[in-house]
Amino acid sequence: MTETSNLHIAVVGGGPGGYAAAFLAADLGLRVTLIDPEANPGGVCLYRGCIPSKALLHVAKLIDESRHAKNWGIEYADPKIDLARLRSWKEGVVKKLTGGLGILSKQRKIEYIQGRAAFENSNTLRISKTSGGDESLTFDRIILATGSRPAIIPSLKLDTPRVMDSTSALDLNEVPGTLLVIGGGYIGLELGTVYAALGSKVSVVEMLPGLLPGADRDLVLPLHKRMEKSFASILLNTTVAAMKEEPNGIRVTLDGPEVMEREQVFEKVLVSVGRKPNSEIPGLEKTRVQIGPRGFIQVNKQLQTSDPAIYAIGDVVGEPMLAHKASHEGRTAVEAIAGHKVAFEPAAIPAVVFTDPEIAWCGLTETQAQKENHEIKVARFPWAASGRAMTVDRTEGMTKLIFDPQTERVLGVGIVGAGAGDLIAEGVLAVEMAALAKDIALTIHPHPTLSETVMEAAEVFFGTSTHIYRPKKS
Amino acid sequence: MTEFKLPELGENIDQGDLVRLMVSLGASVTEGQPVMELETDKAVVEVPSSVSGTVKEIRVKEGQKVKVGQVIFTVENGTGAKVKAVEPKTPAAKAPEEKPAPVAKAPSPPVTEARPVPASPPAVSTGATDFRLPELGENIDQGDLVRLMISPGSRVSEGQPVMELETDKAVVEVPSSVTGTVKEIKVKEGEKVKVGQVIFTLEGGASAPERAKHAPVEHISEQHEARLSLQAAIQAEGKTAAQVFLPDQPPPLAPTAFAMPEQLGKVAGTEHRAPAPAAPHVRRLAREIGVDIYEVKGTGPGGRISEDDVKAFAKSLLTSAAAAGAAQGRQFAQPELPDFTKFGKVERVSMRGVRRKTAQHLWEAWTTIPHVTQQDKADITELEQLRARFAPKAQEAGGKMTVTAIALKVCASALKVFPQFNASIDMSKEEIIYKQYINIGVAVDTDRGLLVPVLHEVDKKNIVELAAELTQLSKKARDKKLLPSEMEGGTFTITNLGGVGGTGFSPIVNFPEVAILGLSRSSMEPVWMNGKFEPRQVLPLSLSYDHRLIDGADAARFLRWIAEAFEQPFLLSVQG
Numbered sequence A: 001m002t003e004t005s006n007l008h009i010a011v012v013g014g015g016p017g018g019y020a021a022a023f024l025a026a027d028l029g030l031r032v033t034l035i036d037p038e039a040n041p042g043g044v045c046l047y048r049g050c051i052p053s054k055a056l057l058h059v060a061k062l063i064d065e066s067r068h069a070k071n072w073g074i075e076y077a078d079p080k081i082d083l084a085r086l087r088s089w090k091e092g093v094v095k096k097l098t099g100g101l102g103i104l105s106k107q108r109k110i111e112y113i114q115g116r117a118a119f120e121n122s123n124t125l126r127i128s129k130t131s132g133g134d135e136s137l138t139f140d141r142i143i144l145a146t147g148s149r150p151a152i153i154p155s156l157k158l159d160t161p162r163v164m165d166s167t168s169a170l171d172l173n174e175v176p177g178t179l180l181v182i183g184g185g186y187i188g189l190e191l192g193t194v195y196a197a198l199g200s201k202v203s204v205v206e207m208l209p210g211l212l213p214g215a216d217r218d219l220v221l222p223l224h225k226r227m228e229k230s231f232a233s234i235l236l237n238t239t240v241a242a243m244k245e246e247p248n249g250i251r252v253t254l255d256g257p258e259v260m261e262r263e264q265v266f267e268k269v270l271v272s273v274g275r276k277p278n279s280e281i282p283g284l285e286k287t288r289v290q291i292g293p294r295g296f297i298q299v300n301k302q303l304q305t306s307d308p309a310i311y312a313i314g315d316v317v318g319e320p321m322l323a324h325k326a327s328h329e330g331r332t333a334v335e336a337i338a339g340h341k342v343a344f345e346p347a348a349i350p351a352v353v354f355t356d357p358e359i360a361w362c363g364l365t366e367t368q369a370q371k372e373n374h375e376i377k378v379a380r381f382p383w384a385a386s387g388r389a390m391t392v393d394r395t396e397g398m399t400k401l402i403f404d405p406q407t408e409r410v411l412g413v414g415i416v417g418a419g420a421g422d423l424i425a426e427g428v429l430a431v432e433m434a435a436l437a438k439d440i441a442l443t444i445h446p447h448p449t450l451s452e453t454v455m456e457a458a459e460v461f462f463g464t465s466t467h468i469y470r471p472k473k474s
Numbered sequence B: 001m002t003e004f005k006l007p008e009l010g011e012n013i014d015q016g017d018l019v020r021l022m023v024s025l026g027a028s029v030t031e032g033q034p035v036m037e038l039e040t041d042k043a044v045v046e047v048p049s050s051v052s053g054t055v056k057e058i059r060v061k062e063g064q065k066v067k068v069g070q071v072i073f074t075v076e077n078g079t080g081a082k083v084k085a086v087e088p089k090t091p092a093a094k095a096p097e098e099k100p101a102p103v104a105k106a107p108s109p110p111v112t113e114a115r116p117v118p119a120s121p122p123a124v125s126t127g128a129t130d131f132r133l134p135e136l137g138e139n140i141d142q143g144d145l146v147r148l149m150i151s152p153g154s155r156v157s158e159g160q161p162v163m164e165l166e167t168d169k170a171v172v173e174v175p176s177s178v179t180g181t182v183k184e185i186k187v188k189e190g191e192k193v194k195v196g197q198v199i200f201t202l203e204g205g206a207s208a209p210e211r212a213k214h215a216p217v218e219h220i221s222e223q224h225e226a227r228l229s230l231q232a233a234i235q236a237e238g239k240t241a242a243q244v245f246l247p248d249q250p251p252p253l254a255p256t257a258f259a260m261p262e263q264l265g266k267v268a269g270t271e272h273r274a275p276a277p278a279a280p281h282v283r284r285l286a287r288e289i290g291v292d293i294y295e296v297k298g299t300g301p302g303g304r305i306s307e308d309d310v311k312a313f314a315k316s317l318l319t320s321a322a323a324a325g326a327a328q329g330r331q332f333a334q335p336e337l338p339d340f341t342k343f344g345k346v347e348r349v350s351m352r353g354v355r356r357k358t359a360q361h362l363w364e365a366w367t368t369i370p371h372v373t374q375q376d377k378a379d380i381t382e383l384e385q386l387r388a389r390f391a392p393k394a395q396e397a398g399g400k401m402t403v404t405a406i407a408l409k410v411c412a413s414a415l416k417v418f419p420q421f422n423a424s425i426d427m428s429k430e431e432i433i434y435k436q437y438i439n440i441g442v443a444v445d446t447d448r449g450l451l452v453p454v455l456h457e458v459d460k461k462n463i464v465e466l467a468a469e470l471t472q473l474s475k476k477a478r479d480k481k482l483l484p485s486e487m488e489g490g491t492f493t494i495t496n497l498g499g500v501g502g503t504g505f506s507p508i509v510n511f512p513e514v515a516i517l518g519l520s521r522s523s524m525e526p527v528w529m530n531g532k533f534e535p536r537q538v539l540p541l542s543l544s545y546d547h548r549l550i551d552g553a554d555a556a557r558f559l560r561w562i563a564e565a566f567e568q569p570f571l572l573s574v575q576g
Helices: A016-028 A041-048 A051-072 A083-107 A166-171 A186-198 A217-230 A322-338 A366-371 A387-391 A420-432 A437-441 A450-464 B208-213 B215-236 B278-290 B305-330 B352-366 B381-396 B403-417 B465-476 B552-567 B570-575
Strands: A008-012 A029-035 A111-121 A125-127 A135-138 A143-144 A148-150 A178-182 A201-205 A233-235 A239-246 A249-255 A261-266 A269-272 A276-277 A309-312 A351-353 A359-364 A377-382 A396-404 A411-417 B002-005 B016-019 B035-040 B042-047 B055-057 B066-067 B069-077 B128-134 B141-148 B161-166 B173-174 B180-185 B193-196 B198-202 B371-379 B423-425 B429-436 B440-442 B444-446 B449-451 B490-494 B515-517 B524-527 B532-546
Touching: A008 A016, A008 A322, A016 A029, A016 A041, A016 A083, A016 A322, A041 A051, A041 A083, A041 A166, A051 A083, A051 A166, A051 A186, A083 A111, A135 A261, A143 A322, A166 A186, A178 A186, A178 A249, A178 A261, A186 A201, A186 A269, A186 A351, A217 A233, A217 A359, A217 A396, A249 A269, A249 A437, A309 A322, A351 A420, A359 A420, A359 B352, A377 A450, A396 A437, A396 A450, A411 A420, A411 A450, A411 B173, A420 A450, A437 A450, B035 B069, B161 B198, B278 B305, B352 B449, B381 B403, B381 B465, B381 B532, B381 B552, B403 B440, B403 B465, B403 B490, B403 B515, B403 B552, B440 B465, B444 B465, B515 B552, B532 B552
Parallel strands: A008 A029, A008 A143, A029 A111, A143 A309, A178 A201, A178 A269, A201 A233, B440 B490, B490 B515
Antiparallel strands: A111 A125, A125 A135, A148 A276, A239 A249, A249 A261, A351 A359, A359 A411, A377 A396, A396 A411, B002 B069, B016 B035, B016 B066, B035 B042, B055 B069, B128 B198, B141 B161, B141 B193, B161 B173, B180 B198, B371 B532, B423 B429, B444 B449, B515 B532, B524 B532
């Protein structure tokens, strides 16, 4: 332990992975330098990702509900949208959070350098500071947390503000009359939802036969149904063959069996076809770090690269590219550096799509079980049988638990419905703790809440759910 | 065909138990992909492949011990469009001086044959273009590279010594098996090198190892492959040329790339294992105390593993390990050392090669064998006269008529008369192994430490022959040319410290032998003879023996026999 206590480590990248690593390292008594081009820690997640998008999605939901309120006897006039104020509110949220992180960083006596780092060798970084000037610093260990950036399709690259990526879409410069979202993944659907609520006619094209590829189809179905109403069109099995800028928009050529109008003009286009790891770090070739397929830095379970002095965490080391995975990896890497025997080996990493309804899952999915020939038992509880869902008029949801038929252990949980993202936490805990169906069924859940659906799904497994009659076939 | 060998896993790890194989015949592997799980003394590790291709043959089984450098599987690259394109593999084409080894030629014909030369050793598979560390002897799979005797551009010919290697047993000069001009040297002095490892390549060969080393090549080819497959996919979808990506642009993400990651619940590399049924803190505890959670049987509902289960499992491991350790007597148990730096400056030097082996071996011998040392003295006054007389004869034969050389003959004769001194004990079977051959080792002091070359069939050689052979072996040992095989097979050992001095000592039996004879410096002593003291030259003898097999009286008789043989050399021809 004495050897590790006076280590000086550098964390390159101040996103949720990088700052979690830096903070823990400082808490463990290591000397820490955190390097990031922004004024404060936060990274894409806080500046251009999770946080601003969730602020906007909150507003979108409010607008949507105000319209929906007609059904409950409350009628509002159409909302007047002050885009500048909306923007500044969103930016305020970002500023408050990142500023808070800056303070937390100072309180921990972390040396924060605003700038960009390049490798001189495995232990030395040359940092060009935003304030001007270069500095070479040598560290005992370096953690790379450089994250990812929106992927682009070179042939569809048009240098015009009419074609946006997730970053520029979040800037919210205007609400276009028509918007084409290329890519039906979670980023495209979340941002599409925001723009649709603000008044754009949104079309989505997805190359594969379903939205949110990878998620179980029964979870996607309620979302798809709702989006068919809020979006102008959803085209599956469809690709974009060409894009051309015209005076009043982008002329897009679409290919696919569902395409009625091959050429259409959209005021704006959002390209959300995935994210690419930021592994092209200058000078990385001077180290022994190895980059694997698809550009991810290769690491072992301690997040150590093939260069023993260098660790890497978060989006730059692989899927899933999610902030909470990065944070956990960051903490694991720091503990490994501090000499603890640790490994990154979670039983479940939750995924949440913040659309309306939300979709969330963790652990084993049905799709995956099928693919791997995993014998499972699935118990579903439809929200139509939930009192709480009824009171908020959102009965399209569904909660399902995936069990090992022998041990009755919870292997995975999937939820679609309002607030699914918050509900999934119980599922993650159940999978991590190796909870059994009985454990969940016997745990008292508060009434009336949506969390009861988790308990009742476990009861469905035994054929004894209070609120649905579905006796066990024996 | 390329072989994947168990790569170096870390300091002092030269083997492990194969817990799980993650590849099967016909599967395609890519560089960096984990292919096996190996349990070493230190941990269970996932071993990534260093080769790409389609698995053709698997040479190991789960549960087996595998050694660093051992071939795990072979891959065939023909179909795997991956690496092949960038790897011009024409090994036999270069090194015109080198007569093509029979195997190097093999590639084309064997395709039709059912069995391509089964004996084809791994080392030659890349043909004559590189030189790999050859087999050095039984149980020797690596060594420390002490000195390289070649440099890039220098000529080597077959048989020419190219490196000095320190193995556990000795420092040896390793001769080249190839002829040509050295192109690239793949090892550094001070490094550990393993049998089969490429030492250098010859001019003109883009040899296989290069591919393994230069990951970028692999990377580019993979990108290129991805691009090609994407293009094909696009065209298959009937897309326009506008979507065919320019070759110098980074390849766009594959179609699935913008899918939500499918295996969100699982972590890369662990797909094959369902998470262990244990709470996170229990899993961490297991890791901290070095227990593989997957080995622990949970006693909770649904097989859930509790903290207590992990502790109980660890305890059972410890007891069984201790039992095994006690049975084998292999543990280097040592009380904790004080902090010497409190008393002054110290230097810590790692024990290398011969010293490490000596320490291990003598510790084993000392802890296994109940030692007793019997002392005696031999009057060698007459023998010395004979020795002086026959010295020129030995010199003619290229040897030196030393006391040790004579002792060899004396001991060989004694061992015939007392076969229990030419034996070993097999405690596990409760048997005594009597050897029908007499091979005697002689301890040689070298600047690298103690080495024991073995003279074979000593009983069938005369003293002049033995003197010549001993001289030759001692020189080899001092010149670091002694081969490990020349130190094997001994049945008895002689150690002579007379050259240095001393009046007696307790040698340690060279396990698994059962006795060792120590000679000290002979000196003139007054000996009571024929009613008066006479100055006689007296040689002190110290015989250490394994008391499990040899009784004290037998030892006394054996040593007396030897002393008398020294005193009356004629006895040798009568009784020996």
